[in-house]
Amino acid sequence: MKQATLHQLRVFEAVARHSSFTRAAEELFLTQPSVSMQVKQLSKSVGMPLFEQVGKRLYLTEAGKELLGTCREVFERLAQFEMTVADLKGLKQGQLRLCVITTAKYVIPRLLGTFCQRYPGIDCSLTVTNHEGLQERLNDNQDDIYILSQPPSSPDVACHPFLENPLVVLASVNHPLASETNIPLDRLNGEPFIMREPGSGTRHAVQKLFDEHSVEVKVRLDLGSNEAIKQAIAGELGISVLSRHVLALEGWRNQLTILDVQGFPIPRHWYAIYPTGKQLSVVARTFCDYLLNEGRQIIEQTTNFKQTAFDQFPEDKSVGTPENSSV
Numbered sequence: 359m360k361q362a363t364l365h366q367l368r369v370f371e372a373v374a375r376h377s378s379f380t381r382a383a384e385e386l387f388l389t390q391p392s393v394s395m396q397v398k399q400l401s402k403s404v405g406m407p408l409f410e411q412v413g414k415r416l417y418l419t420e421a422g423k424e425l426l427g428t429c430r431e432v433f434e435r436l437a438q439f440e441m442t443v444a445d446l447k448g449l450k451q452g453q454l455r456l457c458v459i460t461t462a463k464y465v466i467p468r469l470l471g472t473f474c475q476r477y478p479g480i481d482c483s484l485t486v487t488n489h490e491g492l493q494e495r496l497n498d499n500q501d502d503i504y505i506l507s508q509p510p511s512s513p514d515v516a517c518h519p520f521l522e523n524p525l526v527v528l529a530s531v532n533h534p535l536a537s538e539t540n541i542p543l544d545r546l547n548g549e550p551f552i553m554r555e556p557g558s559g560t561r562h563a564v565q566k567l568f569d570e571h572s573v574e575v576k577v578r579l580d581l582g583s584n585e586a587i588k589q590a591i592a593g594e595l596g597i598s599v600l601s602r603h604v605l606a607l608e609g610w611r612n613q614l615t616i617l618d619v620q621g622f623p624i625p626r627h628w629y630a631i632y633p634t635g636k637q638l639s640v641v642a643r644t645f646c647d648y649l650l651n652e653g654r655q656i657i658e659q660t661t662n663f664k665q666t667a668f669d670q671f672p673e674d675k676s677v678g679t680p681e682n683s684s685v
């Protein structure tokens with residue numbers, strides 16, 4: 359391994375993560391032949407093949423799996439070292455790696471904007487994925503802080519709630535139920551429905567509620583994107599259940615409406631979590647404090663989150679507004 363370079367390890371890790379030379383090359387802004395060459399040289403240094411190709415798929419060999427674990431430990435230690443140096447310098451600088459579920463993408467970039475203006479020395483990377491993808495990244499210790507709605511029950515995870523993330527029933531403004539109030543849940547039986555993809559936390563929460571009340575919607579489409587679902591609802595393909603935050607900002611009022619269905623909104627919260635054993639850098643700690651202390655205020659000031667809480671429901675309904683809900 360004396361011949362192996364850090365660059366080769368980074369290339370190898372990217373290929374292993376994507377199970378693809380092409381995607382690794384895209385991520386690293388390298389050519390595909392250059393990626394193949396780096397991996398080939400690394401295999402030579404190891405003295406064993408690191409990948410095997412079965413059909414069209416690329417698999418790690420046993421040696422490859424061992425090396426991947428070692429790579430991640432090395433990168434984590436290097437990242438910690440960088441942070442220690444930043445801490446020693448006493449400056450708010452360094453790297454912040456965030457991973458957030460899809461609903462949080464409607465607010466976290468906005469919060470990052472203010473944060474980065476305050477601390478211009480900080481470089482941020484933000485990965486947006488669904489619940490299952492986030493869980494995998496958490497297991498692989500790939501980021502500093504994770505934001506999700508359904509935290510793992512493990513005591514090894516520190517978990518800080520910071521804002522409500524209610525799930526609401528969305529329909530086209532032309533939907534026959536749009537003008538009704540207090541709609542019984544079983545009226546959704548047989549409704550054409552657009553569902554988030556398997557592995558989505560939203561899908562899991564919706565399915566749980568429907569199963570508990572024996573509601574059977576007619577799933578017309580599985581879609582892996584909140585934005586695509588909004589378009590499909592506006593196109594009158596069906597109704598769906600999504601986070602109220604997906605309505606942040608844009609002029610959705612002419613096209614989409616929140617149906618007043620019993621049992622909704624499904625109350626949920628966003629949590630900032632990280633493994634308790636993880637030594638948070640000063641940058642990650644600073645971001646976490648910022649999120650918990652100022653996050654709500656900035657989101658309320660910069661999106662229509664508060665407005666949608668009041669406009670769509672009478673005061674006495676349990677809409678989980680910032681004022682009346684508790685964590």
Ligand code: PGA
Nearest residue numbers: 460488489507558559560
């Ligand atoms: P999802 O998660 O993107 O996996 O649906 C959203 C949520 O759990 O709020």
